[in-house]
Amino acid sequence: MPTPLVVSDVAKSFTMHLRDGIKLPVVAAVSFSIKAGECTVLGGPSGAGKSSILKMLYGNYAVDEGQIIVSHEGGLIDLANASPRTVLAVRRQTIGYVSQFLRTVPRVSALDVVAEPLVERGEEREVARGKARALLAQLNLPEKLWALPPATFSGGEQQRVNIARGFITEHPILLLDEPTASLDARNRDVVIELIAAKKSAGVALLGIFHDHDVRKAVADRVIDVTAFAPGKLAA
Amino acid sequence: MTDEPLLRVSALSKFYGSRVGCDNVSFDLWPGEVLAVVGESGSGKTTLLNCLSTRLLPSSGTASYRMRDGQFRELYRMSEAERRFLMRTDWGFVHQNPADGLRMTVSAGANVGERLMAVGDRHYGKIRATAVDWLSRVEIEEDRIDDEPRAFSGGMRQRLQIARNLVTGPRLVFMDEPTGGLDVSVQARLLDLLRGLVTDLGLAAIVVTHDLAVARLLSQRMMVMKDGRVVESGLTDRVLDDPRAPYTQLLVSSILQV
Numbered sequence: 468m469p470t471p472l473v474v475s476d477v478a479k480s481f482t483m484h485l486r487d488g489i490k491l492p493v494v495a496a497v498s499f500s501i502k503a504g505e506c507t508v509l510g511g512p513s514g515a516g517k518s519s520i521l522k523m524l525y526g527n528y529a530v531d532e533g534q535i536i537v538s539h540e541g542g543l544i545d546l547a548n549a550s551p552r553t554v555l556a557v558r559r560q561t562i563g564y565v566s567q568f569l570r571t572v573p574r575v576s577a578l579d580v581v582a583e584p585l586v587e588r589g590e591e592r593e594v595a596r597g598k599a600r601a602l603l604a605q606l607n608l609p610e611k612l613w614a615l616p617p618a619t620f621s622g623g624e625q626q627r628v629n630i631a632r633g634f635i636t637e638h639p640i641l642l643l644d645e646p647t648a649s650l651d652a653r654n655r656d657v658v659i660e661l662i663a664a665k666k667s668a669g670v671a672l673l674g675i676f677h678d679h680d681v682r683k684a685v686a687d688r689v690i691d692v693t694a695f696a697p698g699k700l701a702a
Numbered sequence: 703m704t705d706e707p708l709l710r711v712s713a714l715s716k717f718y719g720s721r722v723g724c725d726n727v728s729f730d731l732w733p734g735e736v737l738a739v740v741g742e743s744g745s746g747k748t749t750l751l752n753c754l755s756t757r758l759l760p761s762s763g764t765a766s767y768r769m770r771d772g773q774f775r776e777l778y779r780m781s782e783a784e785r786r787f788l789m790r791t792d793w794g795f796v797h798q799n800p801a802d803g804l805r806m807t808v809s810a811g812a813n814v815g816e817r818l819m820a821v822g823d824r825h826y827g828k829i830r831a832t833a834v835d836w837l838s839r840v841e842i843e844e845d846r847i848d849d850e851p852r853a854f855s856g857g858m859r860q861r862l863q864i865a866r867n868l869v870t871g872p873r874l875v876f877m878d879e880p881t882g883g884l885d886v887s888v889q890a891r892l893l894d895l896l897r898g899l900v901t902d903l904g905l906a907a908i909v910v911t912h913d914l915a916v917a918r919l920l921s922q923r924m925m926v927m928k929d930g931r932v933v934e935s936g937l938t939d940r941v942l943d944d945p946r947a948p949y950t951q952l953l954v955s956s957i958l959q960v
Contacts, residue, residue, distance in 0.1 A: 481944075482946070483951070484947075484948035484951050484952075485948070485951055485952060485955060522943070522944075526937060526940060527937075527939050527940055527943055527944070528940065528943065528944040529936075529940060529944050529946060551922070551923050551936055551937040551940075552732060552735070552923075554937055554940075555922055555937070572894065572897070572919065573890045573891075573893070573894050574890075574891070574894045575894070
């Protein structure tokens with residue numbers, strides 16, 4: 468099975484310059500890889516650094532040490548040291564991300580929010596909108612909401628827009644930060660189906676799921692993030 | 703997508719006597735990229751913008767621009783006439799105060815048409831049709847085409863200034879606090895419009911702003927300036943979500959949550 472993403476010896480801390488420069492170590496010696504066609508789950512209590520790891524893999528957080536090697540358009544790239552322009556290309560073509568919260572843009576409809584990542588990859592707008600409609604319908608988002616900007620939607624509605632936006636493309640790697648947190652049982656099941664479909668398509672998924680049932684349904688492997696606690700390094 | 707940048711800036715500095723305007727700024731800008739330059743008043747961001755747009759000559763350093771023929775030209779070695787031509791055709795400059803970028807005593811249509819005539823368009827009907835099209839793209843009603851911008855609201859004037867700049871199909875647009883001085887609701891509409899136009903036209907832009915929300919919405923990359931120097935740069939969401947320099951942390955922590 469191909470391994471499109473390998474993380475080795477990654478460390479991350481925050482230095483709070485406004486608090487006398489105190490250093491908050493988050494994780495250290497993070498090493499793992501994910502495989503195509505599998506869903507790997509990051510496990511561990513809140514505050515263990517699960518989200519921080521996902522954010523580093525997406526280039527949203529800087530990396531202090533280590534390497535994040537990703538297979539991108541036939542080559543290998545170290546995301547930990549990549550230029551902003553390279554990170555943007557990796558986001559466009561290789562790594563997709565479903566964040567916990569939707570960052571809304573005023574006046575852009577839910578349909579276009581969902582279609583946008585496909586359009587960025589060069590898809591015709593109308594084709595992209597067609598796929599967006601199908602996904603929103605599958606996620607049971609009422610059709611009367613599709614033309615509205617999601618800013619005023621409920622938490623669960625926004626999350627479904629976010630999920631549709633993340634799942635619409637064919638990125639070979641998909642990061643999921645609690646995609647089911649505010650969903651009801653019916654829509655949780657839809658997300659489980661969507662994840663299963665991605666797996667059969669050979670996508671490598673890495674996710675955080677607090678919901679026990681969802682985790683059981685999708686996880687092929689669980690990585691215990693407490694093993695990367697910074698204190699362990701000294702021991 | 704091309705592998706060559708549109709603009710290469712290297713060790714650019716501007717001193718006003720012994721006072722620092724901007725100091726040793728270097729970066730590359732690629733086609734389709736929006737770079738936000740943020741910092742408080744006096745941080746040197748406007749000096750930098752004015753040097754880049756050749757409205758001001760730097761004390762040292764170089765900036766080269768890839769012309770439409772693919773050749774890089776050193777901006778500060780061009781003749782005044784060449785620079786003016788670039789300014790009129792391939793570049794746009796959106797001022798904070800629309801009155802600085804518009805001719806207030808000629809009609810809205812003429813403000814847009816004038817830039818077209820500057821690049822050689824002579825056919826009145828065509829110019830007027832293009833002007834109408836651009837006014838509608840910036841959401842100005844066709845029946846306002848013969849009005850002078852003096853009769854427009856601040857938000858409309860700013861939208862007109864944007865139309866005037868974009869009508870010639872520039873590849874690079876400089877913006878100096880494009881939403882400064884506008885009401886919040888007017889700002890949102892303008893930002894949204896700018897974001898759409900920049901994406902649809904594949905423009906490269908350098909946007910100077912003190913407003914981090916504007917930077918987040920419009921740009922992919924960001925430079926943070928303080929005392930004339932770049933203290934941090936990177937992907938916009940990285941700089942805002944994981945600020946590393948002390949000054950960036952101060953800026954980010956000073957945002958009011960609504």
